[in-house]
Amino acid sequence: MYNYFSSNFTLGILGGGQLGKMLLNETRKYDIKTKVLDPNPEAPSAIACNQFVCGSLLDYKTVMQFAEDVDVLTIEIEAVNIEALRDLAQQGKKVYPSAETLAVIQNKQIQKDFYKNNNIATSRHFNFASKVELVNHLKAHPNLFPQVWKAATGGYDGKGVQVIKNLDDAKQLPDVACLLEDLVDFKTELAVIVARNSSGEVKSYPVVEMEFHPEANQVEYVLCPARISDEIAQKARDLAEEVSSKIKHVGLLAVELFLTQLNDVLVNEVAPRPHNSGHFSIEGSYTNQFEQHLRAVLDLPLGDTSTKQAAVMVNLVGDEAFEGNVLYKNIEHVMSLKGVTPHIYGKKFTRPFRKMGHVTIINQSIEQAREIAAQVKSQLKVIAHENA
Amino acid sequence: MYNYFSSNFTLGILGGGQLGKMLLNETRKYDIKTKVLDPNPEAPSAIACNQFVCGSLLDYKTVMQFAEDVDVLTIEIEAVNIEALRDLAQQGKKVYPSAETLAVIQNKQIQKDFYKNNNIATSRHFNFASKVELVNHLKAHPNLFPQVWKAATGGYDGKGVQVIKNLDDAKQLPDVACLLEDLVDFKTELAVIVARNSSGEVKSYPVVEMEFHPEANQVEYVLCPARISDEIAQKARDLAEEVSSKIKHVGLLAVELFLTQLNDVLVNEVAPRPHNSGHFSIEGSYTNQFEQHLRAVLDLPLGDTSTKQAAVMVNLVGDEAFEGNVLYKNIEHVMSLKGVTPHIYGKKFTRPFRKMGHVTIINQSIEQAREIAAQVKSQLKVIAHENA
Structure with a gap:
């Protein structure tokens, strides 16, 4: 077992967006050294890491050079140079998820072929x-x-x-x-996050239910637990774990699923990293998805995935009528509601439907959490400054 | 209402230890700009703030200069230059807690006189x-x-x-x-954290119970909820809120209490900031104490202080037989226990009884959480590297 904590061990992270930012909360909690690569000098992860490098994630040389002095390399976005990851792994660097897993996921043609060839239920x-x-x-x-x-x-x-x-x-x-x-005639969209460490330990989170914005095709609410039967929940978790094992990923795998009118569960697509559908876990779960990702890529024991209470997550996206320096209108009203925690990603500029943050609502009852979430949604507006 | 989020508003924090580090997790969550002052260039808060200034907290000029371009000034340690805080407030700067509150608390003679003069139960x-x-x-x-x-x-x-x-x-x-x-003949030591914002909104956390290390006089376990009757818990919260209102603090006030053999509740002492006895709230409460401190000093609505589940916090202090570069022995075993979250403060050097971190255990049952906490305590050792 390597000594990761308050040591010189360094975790490299490709990508410095909001997922990286939330991952850095966990590396800070454990005092694990980090080095982040992102093309944007004002990326949300530019602070709170130990070293920030500004550069392209898709450039072979940049990624190779970045990874030289890191001990384990991981990602927070799929759009990275896979060739570099493959060569780094061949040189003995620990890279999670692997280039092979990423190659299957990055290209949706190959991803769908993979499901078909492996008899994984999909459209x-x-x-x-x-x-x-x-x-x-x-x-x-x-x-x-x-x-x-x-x-x-x-x-x-x-x-x-x-x-x-x-x-x-x-x-x-x-x-x-x-x-x-x-086009799948589905009742609802579900998601399951599966964690797998390099020793092969596997744990999945409870099934969540996603409600989409009708126009923007973005998730508006994520509910945990999903309002489905235990039987369907088990079917969804089994299918997600099957994908995880067949795709041999290490880290987190977010598996998006359709529940059809006939109660079949189909895989829609996957993401090999912490995911929007798992943000509820920061406040809702014994082990949040970002800590779980860390545990998985460092080959530490995976944490308990059960939930403390019910949770609903609301995405905060830029109001479609505004573009400019962001203002979170009525955030103080929302903060006075029971069990409500806003997360602001740190993007200074808002534009229509841009993901600017999310809000988690924790409650003993999922119905009550959903009601409070609707209040959050109707009150809190992501607009631009008048003086912008 | 000021626009704190993703704006140029800057919160100044005097002190950059572990309490500051955990506070920075919350300023990051809300994307609130921060500027930290600490004499140690390797202080746990030196990263994750937007600006770090290395300098003395007790030097008048240093504090005055540091605060020039901050909008609100707060503390994470009491040992700061009070004269500077008083002058800054007179110049119109928002300073929470106030110099007046700090002056009462910094000196234990004045603090005890304050209780006596205000008819607050104490020894x-x-x-x-x-x-x-x-x-x-x-x-x-x-x-x-x-x-x-x-x-x-x-x-x-x-x-x-x-x-x-x-x-x-x-x-x-x-x-x-x-x-x-x-010397109070007490059954147990209790603590209540009270939050008060500058609009006068007050909320207290559930009473916690503290178990001390017999030799080091440091808290070993903090249990939430305390294993006491509802009546005594109410008495403790009332007393803590009374202290808060009489001392007119803004921010968090941690009130340490004795429960006597006769079931009287006496104030022991207070701290005007996030406190070791409130660390359980990071995983246990709807609103953790660091977020609550932020809400209070920014005059935002206070968050719900109820708990999601029972919690026990174990302090991680340096083993008395070791001094040198820290190693968290068996941390991977502890991480495999249910609902266990270690926090590593980021001090590279351990010495006997030095506070190096803490571990939170969350469980539906306080008894089970306490049992797991004992396992954590017996397994996890804060020692030094062999090669140190």
Whole structure:
């Protein structure tokens, strides 16, 4: 067992966004040295790490050089140079998640093929190298609509994902490698976060339920526990753990799932890192997802994933009518509600639907937590300064 | 209402020890700008603040200069230059707690006189300007023993406090201004943390019970809730809130109490800041004490002080047989226990009884939490490296 605590051991983190910022709370708690790489000099993680390096996550040389003096390398965003990760691992560096796992996840075509080839329940899909291929396929199958179109790479927070209802919709799409998925007629979207350390210990969190904003295709509320039967919850956790074991990831894996009208559970997509759907765990769980990620990549024993009380998480996204220096209107009202904790990510500039923070509501009753969450949502507005 | 979040508002913090470090977790959560003053360039708060200034907390000029560009000034340690705080407040700077409150608390003679003059239940005491005065008093009252001797200023973590049983004990004491208190025959020691913002909103936390290390006079376990009747708990909270209101503090006030054999509750002493007895709240409470301190000094609404589940906090102090670069022996075993969260303060060097960290245990049952805490205590050792 390595001595990680108040020692010279250094954890390298690729990415310095809000996920990295929340991860740094945990490295600070354990006094574990950190070094962060991000292209933005004002990234949320630029302070609270021991060393900040400003540079591209996608540049091979930058990543190789950054990792030279770190002992373990991890990520807080998938869009990193995979070739560098592969070479670092070959040189003996500990890299979690691995380049192999990331390669499967980074490209949604490969990710969907992986589910199919491994008999993991998911919706039917078709891959296309270009827009021409896509359009030809749709012309040949006029009864296929509606379909979900996804860009193979680069999608984030609902970007690069679109429901298409006819050929005209398809013709508006960008010309990129992409895939089509059957539109799943789901009751609700669920998610399970699975932790796995390099010794192979596995623990999953309780199933959460996600409510989406109808327009922005971003998660508005995350509820833990999900309001589903124990049987369905077990099915969802089993499926998530199956993905984790088959994809051989180390760290956290957030598995997004559909619960269909027929009570089937299908994998939608995964993220190999702490995830928006696990933010509730900071206040709600014995072990929060960021601490769990640390434990996993350092091969420490995983922490208990049970929850202290029910939790609802509300995303704070920029109001669609504002762009400018951020102002959290009515935050003081929201802070007077029972069991409410806002998290402000530290982005100075707001724009429509930008993820600016989140609010967690803890309560003995999930129904009451959901009610308070609705109050939070209706009161707290992410707007811009008048003087901006 | 001032815009504190992701703005140029700056909170100044005098002191950069572990309490400051944990406070910075909360300023980071809210993206509130901070500036920290501490004489130690390697202080636990030297990172995670926005600006760190290395300098003396007791030097008038240093404190005045430090505070020039901060909007609100607070403390994480009482030993600061009070004159500077008084002058800053007169210049219109917001300073919480106030110089007046700190002046009462910094000097234990004045603190005890304050209780007496305000009819706050406390043990009987006598003040002395010097050791000669003390010894003369004891010679004149040979039946007074045992007594508790306290230095008027400079005491910390059990230093500056001693039980004296006879005149010989007294003769060994340093020659400083001091006081004697009647030794209280107590069942247990309790503590209540009271928060008060500048609008006068007051909230107290549930009563905690403290178990002390017999030799080091340091708290070994803090249990929340205390294992006492509701009636006694109410009496303790009422007394703590009475102290808070009479001392007119703003921020957190940790009130340490004795529960006597006759079920009387007496004030022992207070600290005007986040406190060791409130660390359980990080994992145990809806609103942890550090966030509550922030809310109080920024005049935001105070958060709910109820607890999610039972909690026990174990202090991690340096093993008495070791001095050198710290090693947390068996920390990985402790991390595999249910609901256990270690906090490492970031001091590289351990010495006997030095406060190096703490561990929180969360459980539905306080008895089970206490059992796990005993396991933590017996397994986890704060020792020095072999190669140190």
